[in-house]
Amino acid sequence: MRGQADLFLGLDETETPIQKPLTSDIEVKRSEQxxxxxxxxxxxxxxxxxxxxxxxxxxxxxxxxxxxxxxxVAVPGEKLAIIVDTETTGLDHSQDEIIELGMVAFTYSEDGRIGDVIGTFNALREPSIPITAEITRITGITPDMVTGQTIDLDAVENFLQPAHLVIAHNARFDRPFCERLTQGFSLKAWACSHAEMSWSDFGFEGTKLAYLLSHCGWFHQGHRAVEDCHALLEVLARPLPSDAGYAMSHLLTSARKTVLRIWAEGSPFDMKDMLKKRGYRWNDGADGRPKSWFIEIPEASHEMELTFLRQEIYRRDVEPFTQQITAFERFRAAS
Structure with a gap:
């Protein structure tokens, strides 16, 4: 049986040990042979x-x-999802632009089992604003790589059309950029594998894609759009520890939930610490939404939250502005 050392050396069992050369000339000759x-x-x-x-x-x-x-051959009952990732000139979707779009289309079942990859899309795009050295360092995309490059928007729309769900690892970032690129993205339900997954509950100590992938036993060329899509697909398809099922199953459960977004408009300034402690977040109004504290809660908690606001915050009867948020509205720039 081949010894463990042979696994690293790759020597045939028929090879005999090399004797110590008598002269330097003999050693050179044997080395050449x-x-x-x-x-x-x-x-x-x-x-x-x-x-x-x-x-x-x-x-x-x-x-x-x-x-x-x-x-x-299509499997009865299967659905189609698309993982999307973007590389951009910066973080502000209202000013910065996509320089690379990657997508991977795959089938899945209602219980979250991932089937086949049925298509991929990857394209570079020359922006109207410069690509900085910092963006090149992060993404690996240089100005020369995108010179003269465009994204075929008709091809993007055709790729998107049959999808039931669009998934991104940071949908709050990617969705606004994608919707600015083409409106087809705004018609789809979205899920976020970062914000809508409790990775810590399954033993993960981080939520960055590279960490999740390494926890699953792989590495990849990160920060290129389609490579990141393939990486996220494998993370979602991987069985979770302790027989917790597949990550895709848990993501679907989160994405299917309807939540209520309650805006505490005009709340007293001295109540801000109480609101923050309860989980309210501040919106500065720059995105077109109310300049106000807000919270997102399950529908079943609506009456309880109204009671809290009326008794603890406003101390009077109020009907705060409330929005119903589904996967079709979640993660939009002004939703």
Missing amino acids: RRPYQLDSTYFEAAAEALEASGQYRILRRLHPRPVMTSR
Whole structure:
């Protein structure tokens, strides 16, 4: 049986040990005759398994995207989701622009089991504003790479049209940029694998995509749009610890919930600490929404929240402005 050392050296069992050369000329001659090691993936995987089995090492494997199934038979009841990621010139969707759009379309079942990848989309775009050195450092995208590049918006719309759900790892960032690019994105339900997943409940100590992927045992070329889409797909498809099912199943459960957004407009200034302690957030009004404290709560908690506002904050009978928020409205720029 091949010894564990052979897994790293790749030597044939028929090779005999090389004797110590008598002269430097003999050593040079033997070095010239010795064939180079030919290590293939079988050796590397066996070595990785041996290291993992020792309990002293954790191994990260390079993520290889799933193949695109262009010819397949549709499964009854399956749905279609699209993972989207953008690279942009900055953080402000009202001024900055998309410089790369990546999408991966895949099938899924009602219980969150992920099926086949059925399409991918990736395109660069030359913006009307400069790409800074900092953005190049973060994304790896240089001005030369996008010169003369455009995104075919008709192709984007056709790619989006059959999707039941759009997923992003930071939908509050990506959705406004995507909707500014083309209106097809505004017609879809959205889910956020960052904001709508309680990763800490499943033993994850971070929520960044690179961390989640490494926790699952892979690494990838991050900060390029379609590569990040493939990475998120594998995170969502991976079984969670303690038989908790698939991450995609939990994400669907969160996305399907309807919440109420209650605006505490005109609330007394000296009540701000009480509102903040209860979970209210401040909106400065710059996005067109009320300049006010607000909170998002389950529908079942509506009456309880009204009682709190009337008795503890306003100390009078009020009917605060309330919005019903579903996956179709969530994460919009002004929603």
